[in-house]
Every structure is written in C-alpha cells, then in structure tokens.
Amino acid sequence: QKEVEQNSGPLSVPEGAIASLNCTYSDRVSQSFFWYRQYSGKSPELIMSIYSNGDKEDGRFTAQLNKASQYVSLLIRDSQPSDSATYLCAVVGAGGTSYGKLTFGQGTILTVHP
Amino acid sequence: KAGVTQTPRYLIKTRGQQVTLSCSPISGHRSVSWYQQTPGQGLQFLFEYFSETQRNKGNFPGRFSGRQFSNSRSEMNVSTLELGDSALYLCASSQGLAGVGYTGELFFGEGSRLTVL
Numbered sequence: 001q002k003e004v005e006q007n008s009g010p011l012s013v014p015e016g017a018i019a020s021l022n023c024t025y026s027d028r029v030s031q032s033f034f035w036y037r038q039y040s041g042k043s044p045e046l047i048m049s050i051y052s053n054g055d056k057e058d059g060r061f062t063a064q065l066n067k068a069s070q071y072v073s074l075l076i077r078d079s080q081p082s083d084s085a086t087y088l089c090a091v092v093g094a095g096g097t098s099y100g101k102l103t104f105g106q107g108t109i110l111t112v113h114p
Numbered sequence: 115k116a117g118v119t120q121t122p123r124y125l126i127k128t129r130g131q132q133v134t135l136s137c138s139p140i141s142g143h144r145s146v147s148w149y150q151q152t153p154g155q156g157l158q159f160l161f162e163y164f165s166e167t168q169r170n171k172g173n174f175p176g177r178f179s180g181r182q183f184s185n186s187r188s189e190m191n192v193s194t195l196e197l198g199d200s201a202l203y204l205c206a207s208s209q210g211l212a213g214v215g216y217t218g219e220l221f222f223g224e225g226s227r228l229t230v231l
Contacts, residue, residue, distance in 0.1 A: 034219070043204060043222035044157070088157065101170050102147070102220065104157040 003027065003098065004091050006105035013112055019076040021108050023089030026070070032092040033065055035074045038107065039085045048074060079112040086110070116141065118223035120205050126229045132193040135226045139186050139207030145169075146188040147220060148180060151202040160203075163188055164210075192228075200230045 006023045013019045021035075032051055036044040050056045050063040050072065062075040072091075076083055089105040119138040127133050139146050147170075148160040159172035163182035180190040186207075192199055206220035 043224055044220075045222070046219045049219065099170075101159055101162070101172075103159060104149075106156040 003103045004105040006089050006108050008106055010109040013079050015114050017079050019079045019110055021074040021087050023072045023105055025091045027093050027098055029094040030091050031094055033072045034090040036088040037085045081112050084111050118207050118221055120223035120226050124227050127195050128231050131195050134189055134191045135203055137188045137205030143207035143209055144186055145208045147206045148190050149204045195230045197230050202227050
C-alpha cells in the first residue's frame, strides 16, 4: 500500500463547479496534512494545511480531514480555469521510519474548462 | 526575500557520468529537502538536511548522496548515472524539522532538470 494515495484523474470540471480531490494515507498516527498545487512547468506551492478533524476553509478552498478514516480532501468552489493544475496531497509521517518525512501523493490533475 | 535557488536549471549527461546539483535555501531556513519528480513516480523524497546533518533519507540507492554546508546551502550528487535518473530534481527549504518548529510548509526551487542519454 502506498503511503499517500490520490486519484490520479484527470478530473475535469466546468467553470463555476465544485472540484473535489481526495487523498488517503497509511500512517495512522500522522498529524499534519497539506495540499500543494503545481502548475505545469512550475514548482509545487502550499495552498492548504490541516491538522484537526473537520473542515478548514480559506477563500474558495476547503480542506477536510477524517483521521479515523485516514482521509483528506480538498474542495474548490466556483472553480476557475486558473485552478487547472496538479494538486498534491502531502502527509508528515509521525511513526517509525516515516517520522518527520513529508510524503507526497501522485497528484490529481485538475482541468477546469470554460 | 529571495526564494530557493537551484543550479543548474538544465543539464544533459551520459550514462556512467556523475552530476552535482546545488541548492541555496531561503535566508534563515535551516532545513533543506531534496525530491525527485518523474511522470511515473511523482515526487519521491530523497533526503533532508538540517544543521549540516542528514535527518531523513528516502529509498534511493547509495549512488544518491548529499550534504549541507554551514551556511545551509546544500548539494546533491548522483554517481554512475543511469537512464532512469532522468528527472526533475527539486530542492525545498523550510524553517525547521518535525518537532522543531516545523509547519510542513516547504518552499520549492524551480528545479534542476537532468537528462541522461
């Protein structure tokens, strides 16, 4: 089982719709979770961090965390063509050999079409 | 303030050669991590350095090595290059380590794109 798994997509949504990106992780004791966005030809940049169960909202972005289910998601409301990018889920390991390592999922390619 | 700087940006090598990549972190950041990014494997963790010490290492062969200097600048080296080493190598800096003021926010450089022929 991969440490961090994402649906690779691609995910295509119309402009104005809600894009839903999902991620599961294997380290049951992980406490820190992140979403990075990577535009084509560019480096990843942090867009959201979440540490507690529940929802965290930042503008059009909402991160959701369920530690019991080992599940993290990112919702993008009112999707815009400028949101078209690869979204990377990242988890900081908290146990064993994964301690302190920031592990990324494969990424989900999102395309928002006008 | 200046971001993470990586050099060189592009390089072409042949099998069997070795390569050294350089990374200058954001001023004040003491942690430097290296990642390999390929279309098939995504972002794979190579290693992390903090205060000149390797603190974490990924599952890469010993041909991949790195070091960090007292000014926090870091280098990574790949010896005996193989075709499969062709990738984008990303360096990222952060303020601390897990448990030592670490927020998980990494600031990435533009990367060094290595092509092995």
